[in-house]
Amino acid sequence: MEMVERRARKPPATRLTVADWTGAALEAMARGGLAAVAVEPLAAALGATKGSFYWHFANRDALIEAALQRWETDHTDAVITMVEAEPDPQARLRTLIGAVIESTAIPGADAIELAMLATADHPHVAPVLARVTQRRLAYTAQLFEGLGLDPDEAADRALIAVSTYLGHAQLAHATPELVPGTPELRRRYVDRIIGLVTAV
Amino acid sequence: MEMVERRARKPPATRLTVADWTGAALEAMARGGLAAVAVEPLAAALGATKGSFYWHFANRDALIEAALQRWETDHTDAVITMVEAEPDPQARLRTLIGAVIESTAIPGADAIELAMLATADHPHVAPVLARVTQRRLAYTAQLFEGLGLDPDEAADRALIAVSTYLGHAQLAHATPELVPGTPELRRRYVDRIIGLVTAV
DNA sequence: GGCGAAACATACGCCACCGTATGGAGGGGT
């Protein structure tokens, strides 16, 4: 979430940077998915033309690759570092699950991630998705091991927990009316998830 | 899964029906998502031209609507009727979860559903998705109530169960290497899911 | 203050797809 901010933002009237393009690409992806990462619309949104774009990038694919890479580095461990502030594994797990469930409640928060899941087949998306998921699973399993579970059981529960998050994100996006809508309901819901997923 | 089979299939050499077009649309959707439901490619795949298509349908949107409606009716309660064969609620829940998890292991089985989730914003997709999800949640909650849980708790657990399925389907599609790969591992995994989700 | 390169605009050809217009084939009914 860095802010390079070379000059003005909306009507640049000045030169654009690679970060401007990747940033616009990620915004477009959040709104309309990978298909919305199109050169000419992005140029229009930035107040420029394709001439600018094709100086900074070889083609559309290069932009996609750069944007995804930026997302991965910007995004990785954003939650985890927050969770690590908690003392014991139990509290960490609650913070983690609470945070990710709550994130699905604020509209557009997981838009890029949902867009990537929607385009998981894409050759540039797949490896990013695999790495992020792998990291999440490993970290979550580690939390469960901290609760005293053996590695097998911890791995399975991590898979269940991550699946539950992904499915909830999907539901919150596709059918928000079928998902706990108030903070209190969500709190109760998170409590029940934790209760089930940490059951002895 | 009916087979109308008017005449020959691949090189029709005869007239096409609405079902031919919606069927081809669903196949294309399973392979390439909603974006792959394109008139001219479909016509080529059916050995016809656009002239045929625009006689049966007003436009591409009408085809999408018809295909989605067909999917919803063909698809609804396919699993549920199988589950209803089981005697007690406990066995029903196991059959249900086992079946849906196993379905994510056979490639392309949930392709259309994943494609719909990937395009949940589409005005024709959203209501279909909402209805199907609503039915699933209601049925799953009913199963949990059959186990003696009060409605609130049953609803929450149904949401958790459905979310877990959706997330698992997502993972199995995006990163199949991170998901239980053998029938034995999946059996153990399903057992653990059931153990957690039915915990007292 | 002029020069060269970096950054951008303009204009073009191309492709894939949508939708329309219009002209046939082909089979049923009488």
Next chain:
DNA sequence: ACCCCTCCATACGGTGGCGTATGTTTCGCC
């Protein structure tokens, strides 16, 4: 046998996006 209505092919114009080619500005720098 004819006709008509169903079904389909052909041909066309239009749109949106990709990539290239080639000017044009703007800046750093000496």
